[in-house]
Amino acid sequence: MIPLFYVQYHGDVGIKYWEYMLSLLYLLYFYLYFTRHKNMRLKEAPEYRYYILGLMAKMLGGLAFSLVYFYYYQGGDALTFFLGGVAMRNLALIDPIEYLRQMLGDNSFQSWSAYTYETAKPFKYVFFDDRTFAVIRASSVLALLTFNSFLISNLMIASLSYFGIWACYRTYVSYFPQLAGKLAIGFLYMPSSIFWGSAILKDTFTFSAVCWWVHSIDELFFKRRGAVSMWFAVIVSTLVMIAMKPYIFMIMFPMTILWLMYFRVVRLRNALVKFVIVPLAAVLVISISFFVLMRLGSSLDKFALDGALETIQVTQGDMVNATRYGTNSFDVGQIDGSWTSVLSKFPVATNAALFRPYIWESNNFVMALSGLENLWVLGLSLYTLYVAGPRFFIRASLGIPILMMSISFALFFAFMVGVTTPNFGALVRFKIPMVPFYISSLFIIIYLAKLKRKRLNQGLRFDLKGYRMGTAFLLEEEKSGTGPEKQRQRNGRGNRK
Incomplete structure (x- = not known):
């Protein structure tokens, strides 16, 4: 080994x-093993054609992250977490x-005193922080399994984290199977998600x-299957979000309640009942969310509802510090400590999280890649508005339950990250949980807009109410011969006779 630093x-x-040798063997083993798994499932689930490419992209992302942070940055949070895990190991x-x-979970000073120069010591600033200490604990398990290898640990966490993303991807494909390739772009192939979501972070x-979480909620309440395993997944994913980034749960939980309530409401046919139920449902969503988040106050720590405003103001003020971040920072404007001031930043903060850094704001290679991706996302967003039009965009976003949840989560998450993270280096990393939901939503809206245009050109009726549970039924119609294309072909043959 040649010491780097x-x-x-x-x-x-x-x-x-x-x-390096063991990493190559690890990649080869995963490729061969899961290629066999893909081939077994491909016939019944065509989306498995994207399975191996997504997995290899994730693992290579972990490998690339390791090399960039060793040879280019010579350190960083991931290495700090890993070395803390090595000390625990x-x-x-x-x-x-x-x-x-x-x-x-004991990260008291007495616990830190148990470390010696023989074991090495975790850095205090990550050991005594409950959020980062959770990552150190997970990293210690990886260190035990990988012989203290940073490279192989990143490969392992990249591969293990892939299966949750794949499960969520399949959830969306179950609603819109015609978009399997497009949804794969959103969930499996976005460069920022691959790079920043494949390391010990x-x-x-x-x-x-x-x-x-999204996959499990869908399986439990919409597909109604896998009760035990899915409840286990809900519990574990909740614990992970609260332990590491509570604000994600604070956004996801209300959006999930809204998703479940809205699904029930839109199925009502009586307009008078809807008129009464909708306001009650809205109050119920707010009440349940408020109650649960208040009950979790101690677990949410500084992100609890009674301290969230102060946390936003302090975090924003710290990260905009130009002396520390230099030209790599941006300013969303002054926050004076009121919710009105925070909410007034919604447009600029959301825009920053979705589309910045712009390509001309990138000052290094990694930021330049993020700038190129953001340019593509901006182009796709404008193209969606062009194809669908603002009115249909809003109607589709509000008319289809899973789409409404995706768009709402993406926008509120983008706002939260944008208003608290005016630093490009952190921004491109923090925003990755919302990226697949936003990109996939755009592809779905484009598809529905084109489907509407096609059916209207054929003289057929298009009603969004018929697509609330997706477009999977269209494939069934085509297979059974009851779809509009098959009917037109039969009518054409009958007329010729």
């Missing part, structure tokens, strides 16, 4: 030659009881947790 408590740090070999106690864990 020196780290306090840990000495010279580098990537050993055997790590060393502690496990010397004092297993103390290790288990810390794995249960809070973002990797929470991104996968969000995807598991």
Whole structure:
């Protein structure tokens, strides 16, 4: 091994030659094993054609992240978390009881004192922070399994986190199977999600947790299957979000309640009943969300409802510090400590999270890649508005339950990240949980707009109410010969006779 740099408590740090060899074997094994799995499922689930490419992209993203942060940045949060995990792993070999106690969440000063120069020490600023300590604990398990290899640990977490994303992707495909390829772009192939969501970072864990949450809720309440396993997934994903990034749960939970309520409301046919039920449902959504978030106050810590405003103001003020971030920061404007002031930043903050840094704001290679991706996202957004028109865009977003949840989550999440993270380096990383939902929503709206135009040109009726549960039924109609195309062909043959 050629040492790359020196780290306090840990000495010279580098990537050993055997790590590269083992990483290649790991990639090869996963490719061969899951190719077999893909081939077994491909006939009954055509979307599996994208399975291996998505997995390999995720694992190569983890490999790329490791190399960039070793050779280009020479450090970073991921390495700090990993080295903290290595220290915990060393502690496990010397004092297993103390290790288990810390794995249960004890990060007191007494616990930190258990570390010696023999075990190495976690950095205090990540050990004593409950959010980052959760990542250290997870990293310690990886260190035990990967022989203290940063490279292989990132490959492992990249592959494990992929399965939650894949599950959520399949959920959307179950509603819109005609868009399997387009949805794969949103969920599996977005460069920012691949790069920032494939390493030992809070973002990797929470991104996968969000995807598991959406998939599990759909399976439990809409598909009504897999009760035990799906409830387990809901519980674990909730714990991960609250442990690492509580604000994600604070946004996702109300959007989920809205999704469930709205699905019931839109199925009502009586207009008078809807007129009465809709306001009651809105009050119920707000009340349930408020009650649950208040009950979770101690778990949410500084993100609890009674302290959220102060947290937003302090975080925004810290991260906009030009002396620390220089030209890599942007300003959404002054926040004076009132909710009115925060909400007034919605347009500029949401725009920043969705589309910035612009390509001309990028000042290094990694930011330039993010700028190119954001340029594409901006172009796709404008194209969606052009194809669908503002009116149909809004109608589709409000008329289809899963689309309404996706758009709402993406926009509110973008606002939260944008208003608290006026720093491009953190912004491109923090926003990845909303990226697949936003991109997939755009593709769905484009498809529905084109489908509407096609049916109207054929002299057929188009009503969004018929697509509230997606467009999977269109494939069934085509297979059974009851679709409009088949009927027109039969009518044409009958007329010729």
